[in-house]
Amino acid sequence: MAGAGMRIRAIRALQVLDSRGSPTVEAEAILEDGTRAAAQVPSGASTGRHEAVELRDGDARAYDGRGVLSAVANVNGPIARALRGIPVHERERADRRMVELDGTPDKSSLGANAILAVSCALARLHAKVEGVPLWRLLAGGRPAKMPLPMVNILSGGLHAGGQVELQDFLAVPHGCASCADALRAAAGIHRRMQELLERDGRAPAGVADEGGWGPRLDSNEQALEYMERAIAAAGYEPGRQVSIAIDAAATHFFRNGRYELASEGRSLAREEMIEMYSRWLTRHPVVSIEDPLAEDDWDGWAKACAVLGNRCTLIGDDLLATSQSRLERAIRERAATAVLVKMNQAGTLAETFQVVDRARAAGFGAVVSARSGETEDSFLADLAVASGAGHIKVGSVTRSERLAKYNRLLRIEAFQEGGAPLSLAPVLPLGHHGWQGGSCVNDD
Ligand code: PGA
Ligand code: ZN
Secondary structure, X not given: OOOOOOEXXXXXXXXXXXXXXXXXXXXXXXXXXXXXXXXXXXXXXXXXXOOOOOOOOOOOOOHHHOOOHHXXXXXXXXXXXXXXXXXXXXXXXXXXXXXXXXXXXXXXXXXXXXXXXXXHHHHHHHHHHHXXXXXXXXXXXXXXXXXEEEEEEEEOHHHOOOOOOOOEEEEEOOOXXXXXXXXXXXXXXXXXXXXXXXHOXXXXXXXOOOOOEOOOOOOHHHHHHHHHHHHHHOOOOEOOOEEEEEEOOHHHHEEOOEXXXXXXXXXXXXXXXXXXXXXXXXXXXXXXXXXXXXXXXHHHHHHHHHHHOOOOEEEXXXXXXXXXXXXXXXXXXXXXXXXXXXXXXXXXXXXXXXHHHHHHHOOOEEEEEOOOEOOOOOHHHHHHHHHOOOEEEEEOOOOHHHHHHHHHHHHHHHHOOOOOOOOEOOXXXXXXXXXXXXXXXXXX
C-alpha cells in the first residue's frame, strides 16, 4: 500500500486515433513521485440518444469536424486543475469532482471522452501503485469472473454498409471450459464462415468495423442460417456448444414508428418484429437479442419481454445507455432482462460500476461491451473480469483493437494474474433451452 496515499501531481491528454481513423482522447495521470499511467477511450457509430456526449470540435477542416482537441484542452486545463492534490486511491472522489465540474446531465460541457479517459487513467495508476492487476483493483469485493465472450462473426447495419439491417450476429461458445477454448471456437467459426461465404460467391472484400464479415445476404434471417452452418463446419454443435447472439441495433432502422428492413423490402410494426424474433427463436439457437426494438419504444420492450423473455435474454444497449435511471425504469417496467455496459455511455468508472452492481442486485444480466471505434487499450478486459458481469462483447477475432482485449483476457486466465483462479461464467440467465453445458470437444 506504499503508494496509496500518493497524490495526483498532473494530468495531461493528447489526441490519438481510433480503429476508424477518428480522433479520440488519451489521458495520462502522474503522481508526485513521477509514477504514471494512461488510458484511451473508444467511440461508437450506432450511438444512442441517451448516451453521455463525446465532445467533438466541429471544425470541418480537421477530421471532418471529429477532432477532440477541445476535450483534450478540458483535460489539460480545468480537469487537471480540479484533481491536482487528490490522493490516487480516492478515485471515486475524483470521478465525482469531474461530474460536478462538468455540471450537465450528459457531460456535454467537458465531454464524456475527456472525463472517462481521466477516470480510467487514474484507475490504472492506482493499480500500479498498489502493485495489483487492474482487474483485482477494480473488483474490490465483487465476484470476479472470466467473462464468456460473445464474438461478432457477421455484421450489418451501420458497421457494414447496411447490407442487412441487423447489426451483429455473434457466436456464444458457452459449452467451453475456458476463455482460451471459447476464443479457439470463435476463431474457427470465423474462418469457416469466410469459406462458406466464398463458396457461395458472397465473400466481402474486407472485414467490417468490428472485424466480422459484412456480406450481402438475401435476408436478415439468412445470417442466422450461415451462423449455424459455420458453427457446425467448425466442429461444434449449434445450440449445445455454441449458440447465437443478435444485436439488432433496431434504433438505427426505425423510422416514423416502423422498422424498415429495406434489404428485404419490408416495413414492420413493433408487433411484427416481435413475431419475427419469436419465429427465429423456434428455428435457430439464439440465446440473446440486444436492442430488438428502438431506444424509446418502452411499451414495445415490455411486450417483447412478455413474449420472448423466457426464451432468450433481452439486452438493452441504446435503450439503457449504461444509465442508472434508465436501468431503474427497465427494472420497474420489466422492459429488458440484461444491460449492455459501455463505459463511455456512462462517462465515469464510478457510474459504470453503479450500473453493473444495480443490475446484479436486480437479477439482470450484464454484458461489458466495447464500441465499434476502439483503440489498442485493453482496459475493458479488466473491467469485464472485475465487474463479475460474466459476459464480454468486443467484436470479432480479427483487428488488433479487438485482440488487445481478448489477448489481455488470455493472459489473465493463463497466468491467473492477481491470485484466485477464475472460472468461466455460464451463458446469460434465461439462455437457450437446448444447452446443457459440457466442454469444447473439437479443434478447427
Ligand atoms: P457502437 O456499436 O459502438 O457503434 O454503438 C456497438 C453496439 O451497438 O453494441
Ligand atoms: Zn448494441
